[in-house]
Amino acid sequence: MGTTGKQGGGKAKSPAPKRNPTSKAKSAPNSKVRASAKVYRRRRLVALVLVLLFVAGIAFSGVYVAGLFGMGPAAKTETQQDGNGAAAKPKAADNAGTKPSAVCDEAGIQVTAATDKPSYTVDENPVLSLRVTNTGAAPCDINVGTSQMEYVITSGDDIIYNSKNCQLDPNDLVKNLAPGASETANFVWKVKRNAPDCAPVVSEPGRGGATYVLVATLGKWSSERVPFTLQ
Known part of the structure; x- marks a missing residue:
């Protein structure tokens, strides 16, 4: 006796898996965190460079000021002129605060x-x-x-x-x-x-x-x- 109805010789196709709509949304915050960390490290590097440049500038200006008073390696050595245009002899540096101790006479x-x-x-x-x-x-x-x-x-x-x-x-x-x-x-x-x-x-x-x-x-x-x- 024959059977009614069709019997397919191939396998039946399984339904296509549904995509999780939240998977893409979950990956977005991680990328933002990574991006923020890079930005933060970059900003810290820039700030550190600025601080180093600022400290170097202070040190240089300190040496220069010391040189003006004859206290550092940058002391001026160029010959100055007096009001008459003649070369003036350099003045000896004053040792401020080195007064001799007072002794009873x-x-x-x-x-x-x-x-x-x-x-x-x-x-x-x-x-x-x-x-x-x-x-x-x-x-x-x-x-x-x-x-x-x-x-x-x-x-x-x-x-x-x-x-x-x-x-x-x-x-x-x-x-x-x-x-x-x-x-x-x-x-x-x-x-x-x-x-x-x-x-x-x-x-x-x-x-x-x-x-x-x-x-x-x-x-x-x-x-x-x-x-x-x-x-």
Whole structure:
């Protein structure tokens, strides 16, 4: 018996696969990322080159400026001319900020003596002054303590009074005297004689217009002679 219907001798064709419409869209972002990375690297390279050029320009200008002041290899060597057109000799570079250190000049230390009055009556005690002044250009450390002070009163060759003969508890006092600065010490003389080691003295200084001389000393410096009278 025959069969109804057609039987093909060949294989049946399978339906064509459908394309995924999203596959192309998915590949687009990756290409953009790759493109952006290239652009970014290119921009970084350009920026780096600009920075290097800028640094090189600063270094060159720094060397040139140093050369203008005679401090670098680019110092000017061309001969300059003065206002009259004649060749001027190059000036030596000034070493700014290299001032010599200030050193105390002991020759600038001066000691002066004084009395508060030129003449004294019987009921008055002379006030003797010792003044030390730094007349130098630099500060000086000076010992102005009583251990360094000495008031000497004489009459001719006779030493009437020396403040060191009976001095008690001498002390040191170092002060820094700036240029032009002074320190003053006063001492009241009770019109008495004294002797070395504070030995007893019987006689009294004469009065009635007798002239006496004061010399004040501070360490290695002594004053000029200052006369005064006792009435």
